[in-house]
Amino acid sequence: MTxxxxxxxxxxxxxxxVAADGLTLLAGDRVLIDRADLRLExxxxxxxxxxAGAGKTLLLRALAGLPLPGVAQAxxxxxxxxxxLIAQGGRMAPQRPLALQAADVIGHHLGLDTSAAxxxxxxxxxxxxxxxxxxRFDLPPDRLPDSLRWAALFALAIAVGPAVLLTDAPAAGLxxxxxxxxxxxLADWARESAVALIVAGRPEDGLDGPAxxxxxxxxxxxxxxxxxxxxxxxxxxxRGRAGTEVMTARSVTVSFxxxxxxxxxxxxxxxVHPLDLDLADGETLVLLGETGSGKAMLARALLHLPPPTKxxxxxxxxxxxxxxxxxxxxxxxxxQPLFPDPAAALDPAMTVGGQLATVLESLRPExxxxxxxxxxADALRAVGLSADTATRWPATLNPPEAxxxxxARALIPEPRALVCDEPLATLSAEERADFWDDLLTARDRRRxxxxxxxxxxxxxxxxxxxxxxxxxxxxxxxxxxxxxLHHARHPYTQAMLxxxxxxxxxxxxxxxxxxxxxxxxxxxxxxxxxRSFCAQAVPALEQVAPGHQVACHYWDTP
Amino acid sequence: xxxxxxxxxxxxxxxxAGLALLAALALACTVAPLLxxxxxxxxxxxxxxxxxxxxxxxxxxFALLSGLLGAGLGLGWxxxxxxxxxRTERRLMAAAARLAGLPLALLAPLxxxxMGGGLPLLxxxxxxxxxxxxxxxxxxxxxxxxxxxxxxxxxAAGLSQGAILxxxxxxxxxxxxxxxxxxxxxxxxxxxxxxSLLGLGLPxxxxxxxxxxxxxxxxxxxxxxxxxxxxxxxSLWALHAVADEALSLAAEGPHGGxxxxxxx
Ligand code: SF4
Numbered sequence: 001m002t003x004x005x006x007x008x009x010x011x012x013x014x015x016x017x018v019a020a021d022g023l024t025l026l027a028g029d030r031v032l033i034d035r036a037d038l039r040l041e042x043x044x045x046x047x048x049x050x051x052a053g054a055g056k057t058l059l060l061r062a063l064a065g066l067p068l069p070g071v072a073q074a075x076x077x078x079x080x081x082x083x084x085l086i087a088q089g090g091r092m093a094p095q096r097p098l099a100l101q102a103a104d105v106i107g108h109h110l111g112l113d114t115s116a117a118x119x120x121x122x123x124x125x126x127x128x129x130x131x132x133x134x135x136r137f138d139l140p141p142d143r144l145p146d147s148l149r150w151a152a153l154f155a156l157a158i159a160v161g162p163a164v165l166l167t168d169a170p171a172a173g174l175x176x177x178x179x180x181x182x183x184x185x186l187a188d189w190a191r192e193s194a195v196a197l198i199v200a201g202r203p204e205d206g207l208d209g210p211a212x213x214x215x216x217x218x219x220x221x222x223x224x225x226x227x228x229x230x231x232x233x234x235x236x237x238x239r240g241r242a243g244t245e246v247m248t249a250r251s252v253t254v255s256f257x258x259x260x261x262x263x264x265x266x267x268x269x270x271x272v273h274p275l276d277l278d279l280a281d282g283e284t285l286v287l288l289g290e291t292g293s294g295k296a297m298l299a300r301a302l303l304h305l306p307p308p309t310k311x312x313x314x315x316x317x318x319x320x321x322x323x324x325x326x327x328x329x330x331x332x333x334x335x336q337p338l339f340p341d342p343a344a345a346l347d348p349a350m351t352v353g354g355q356l357a358t359v360l361e362s363l364r365p366e367x368x369x370x371x372x373x374x375x376x377a378d379a380l381r382a383v384g385l386s387a388d389t390a391t392r393w394p395a396t397l398n399p400p401e402a403x404x405x406x407x408a409r410a411l412i413p414e415p416r417a418l419v420c421d422e423p424l425a426t427l428s429a430e431e432r433a434d435f436w437d438d439l440l441t442a443r444d445r446r447r448x449x450x451x452x453x454x455x456x457x458x459x460x461x462x463x464x465x466x467x468x469x470x471x472x473x474x475x476x477x478x479x480x481x482x483x484x485l486h487h488a489r490h491p492y493t494q495a496m497l498x499x500x501x502x503x504x505x506x507x508x509x510x511x512x513x514x515x516x517x518x519x520x521x522x523x524x525x526x527x528x529x530x531r532s533f534c535a536q537a538v539p540a541l542e543q544v545a546p547g548h549q550v551a552c553h554y555w556d557t558p
Numbered sequence: 559x560x561x562x563x564x565x566x567x568x569x570x571x572x573x574x575a576g577l578a579l580l581a582a583l584a585l586a587c588t589v590a591p592l593l594x595x596x597x598x599x600x601x602x603x604x605x606x607x608x609x610x611x612x613x614x615x616x617x618x619x620f621a622l623l624s625g626l627l628g629a630g631l632g633l634g635w636x637x638x639x640x641x642x643x644x645r646t647e648r649r650l651m652a653a654a655a656r657l658a659g660l661p662l663a664l665l666a667p668l669x670x671x672x673m674g675g676g677l678p679l680l681x682x683x684x685x686x687x688x689x690x691x692x693x694x695x696x697x698x699x700x701x702x703x704x705x706x707x708x709x710x711x712x713x714a715a716g717l718s719q720g721a722i723l724x725x726x727x728x729x730x731x732x733x734x735x736x737x738x739x740x741x742x743x744x745x746x747x748x749x750x751x752x753x754s755l756l757g758l759g760l761p762x763x764x765x766x767x768x769x770x771x772x773x774x775x776x777x778x779x780x781x782x783x784x785x786x787x788x789x790x791x792x793s794l795w796a797l798h799a800v801a802d803e804a805l806s807l808a809a810e811g812p813h814g815g816x817x818x819x820x821x822x
Pocket of ligand 1: 491492521522523524525527528529530531534539551552553554555
């Protein structure tokens, strides 16, 4: 590997606010960061990406002048002016009301009194796009929704007005549309206020979008980010439209009892509103949506795990609700799930082989018991695991292995369809690419119809034939994957696509609480196109092109 | 580096030390009476350490007996509540929580005082005073277990309720339930010692640390008091350490697997 000093800008005349020259970090004689060179001008935004354990946190801490104990430093790291580090997880004192913390921090840095500090904080919250109505200064951070907590944390940094702001995994765990909006606002502020901003995170966090400069940490070296490491395939039109319908769901509704209201009526939380869905043979249908969209509940309801509250699901024309025990077992053999956390879906008290054999015993009783071990070994090898994985305990599997065991378990009864709920959620960027390969190979080899839920819109659309976009338990757009990828009509779909591409989504604010959904369109408090009529009626799905439906009153107004 | 793993090893250390200490105490208490001249030692003139060790036989074996009884009661309570469906479950567990909040330790001396004592009655009262705590802990563990994703995976594999119970629920429930039950042992020892201290505990031929401490305190005999008090506090510490360790091991799950779905 050659030493590449990333050429970031013309040689500056004055010292840039952040400069590192051959910065090396060592723990004992182990090199954690090897000769990192870095220059960042005022008003520049740098995305620093790297997988888990790549050393992002160490590098940030070294730049912030807070090296970890036991880590020795060589080379130069030079940071000019007031610097601020927002550490991983964005922790604030969990119990102290926000206003007091803001007054403390701003007062400490700028020497302002409480009311001046709070005024600065309010201006900063404006910059982060937090509407006045949502400001809960009196609450401790613990009781704020995550998105608001992050917005408040960024606002706090803005209010302090550092020369250099370092953020470690900023806004991690938020929905992509919310995360990208916050990051873009922070980056815009940095550019306007001539602050040097570093956002560090994993490659899959979409930090490259808001940044002007991109560096990646790999094997201890700091290098320019390689061009898109895993180019997504284009949707494959040759996979062909499919045959007959294999699964139909009609008016599927999922709701949970919330207890009895004071007036004596039963209150329920509806997470999936009556919804129809068809799956054709050989087709991949992706359910897209963020937290609270109801996609996972819908996927479970389709498998009767548990059955939907109302409506019915039929597999090959057989109603799941009417099937007897033997019939249900045949249906279960045909319809296999993949779980979002594959490790948690394995019984920790049973070996991998034991669990796969139990599935065979239950779903393929015609296979003689002495053939089972053989089948288990075959199934493990088919997903790229060695046959002796069968003897291992689930706790010894790493996430990619657990995901593969989950796939092997789903495939071992030779199902005729897969229902996958965020099957790659626990995997890192590189592991995802490999697992996609395995999943798609299994699908194509067996011509399996697949239902897949994901919040990664672009990834989902490129691997699917057709898509449903879900928002608070309702379908807001449906159509061919290709049509959605290039001609999405619903503001929510468009926002999710912008976020996936690293652009700033045109939605403001946060997803509303499922317990108090807004009247009318669920998006109306965030939607840039919303008008008063949006509050009056829930928009119904209407056809906008053959096979393409949208639920928005104003889909055709620009 | 990692504060959690550090904390972890320290706790493991405590559990092992507790277990070793308990074994040593049990051995010493069994062997000690053989060292005395055969007859029951007379308190006034015998070696106070020997007396305390002899008393340990009574205290520890009674704690084991009534603790096991209390653990059984508590576990039965929790399992029954979980099996009987939502409404009954809520009532039974609310009752357990309320009872666990009461000073149940008073039950043993009160009951023994009012009803004239006797070993079976005392054992029952001590067991009852430990049971609500065990029931609450065990119920929490069972609830966690029932929410786990692998049970849904088992249903997706077409297993019947019975098969899920046999293959998945019972093997995973054993460890957390045993751990919850272990909490009854230190509790039983503490309650019995308290009752004996008041003179309302184990009937007189059976020696006990509580009784010795009570007697020594009344007579102002510091020499007799110290060994008994020391052995009692050591045993309590050891039993607590073992129970804590059992609970943390149960939270870790079998074969090093996480018992909860929460991932770091
Ligand atoms: S119906 Fe109104 S609020 Fe909803 S997406 Fe369309 S324009 Fe926006």
